[in-house]
Amino acid sequence: xxxxxxxxxxxxxxxxxxxxxxxxxxxxxxxxxxxxxxxxxxxxxxxxxxxxxxxxxxxxxxxxxxxxxxxxxxxxxxxxxxxxxxxxxxxxxxxxxxxxxxxxxxxxxxxxxxxxxxxxxxxxxxxxxxxxxxxxxxxxxxxxxxxxxxxxxxxxxxxxxxxxxxxxxxxxxxxxxxxxxxxxxxxxxxxxxxxxxxxxxxxxxxxxxxxxxxxxxxxxxxxxxxxxxxxxxxxxxxxxxxxxxxxxxxxxxx
Ligand SMILES: NC(=O)c1ccc[n+]([C@@H]2O[C@H](COP(=O)([O-])OP(=O)(O)OC[C@H]3O[C@@H](n4cnc5c(N)ncnc54)[C@H](OP(=O)(O)O)[C@@H]3O)[C@@H](O)[C@H]2O)c1
Numbered sequence: 001x002x003x004x005x006x007x008x009x010x011x012x013x014x015x016x017x018x019x020x021x022x023x024x025x026x027x028x029x030x031x032x033x034x035x036x037x038x039x040x041x042x043x044x045x046x047x048x049x050x051x052x053x054x055x056x057x058x059x060x061x062x063x064x065x066x067x068x069x070x071x072x073x074x075x076x077x078x079x080x081x082x083x084x085x086x087x088x089x090x091x092x093x094x095x096x097x098x099x100x101x102x103x104x105x106x107x108x109x110x111x112x113x114x115x116x117x118x119x120x121x122x123x124x125x126x127x128x129x130x131x132x133x134x135x136x137x138x139x140x141x142x143x144x145x146x147x148x149x150x151x152x153x154x155x156x157x158x159x160x161x162x163x164x165x166x167x168x169x170x171x172x173x174x175x176x177x178x179x180x181x182x183x184x185x186x187x188x189x190x191x192x193x194x195x196x197x198x199x200x201x202x203x204x205x206x207x208x209x210x211x212x213x214x215x216x217x218x219x220x221x222x223x224x225x226x227x228x229x230x231x232x233x234x235x236x237x238x239x240x241x242x243x244x245x246x247x248x249x250x251x252x253x254x
Contacts, residue, residue: 004074005076007079007081008112009030013185016038028050029050033052056103057112060108067119075116075123080109085192086147086190088145104180128175130173135151137218141248155218175211177208178218
């Protein structure tokens, strides 16, 4: 029987690329996002059994509806990928958009992580990948303050749950993908242009799947970004924050 994977935020970018690569590996899929048309179009292109599940994950009831739809099914892989960012001075950015970001990047991811890990523990196996960001590995990101804070939450939650599962001898895997810039629709949504060149979504997903095979808890795709993140431990916290500030300011001034 083919393996079954669920991908949130599958209507574009990294999520759509997970769908392409997992379908090529023989997975059957469920694709989740708000834009039904995009999901239908992608499902029609893929050479696998592919269901779509249009849902606005900023709504708790929609997260529950997704968990309910999966209740009687075995899920081998769940990719918690839906998310977005926003750039600007914290005193000026839109509160409603930030609260929606907390709802999607933190609240929905939290609800789905708990529900799916409980389910996988009952199943006896499974893998869950949370899509964080290299932003979540840094102490703070001035001019993208809320986004960095949400991604720190993702990294912290994932590392803690991974350690709990490991110490309990569980066969369930949980990991966190922490890319730097990736060329997707992220920028358009965040209303910015990257200050650093991005990697392709295809490369990002190939490295993510390779990291999962090696059961890595934190996966940073790309040798440059991985080296940068490893070296960041040697840099004082205040300097890292000012480096992040410099990059974010360059984005909004472009
Ligand atoms: N691109 C980067 O540089 C980068 C770097 C590090 C981490 N990331 C992370 O990677 C993930 C994917 O982003 P991306 O770069 O692929 O950007 P993207 O192309 O804009 O994709 C974002 C996806 O999230 C979905 N989404 C947003 N709000 C949603 C909601 N309320 N309910 C359901 N789905 C929702 C969008 O679908 P709909 O609009 O159809 O709902 C879309 O499929 C995000 O978590 C992002 O933070 C991106």
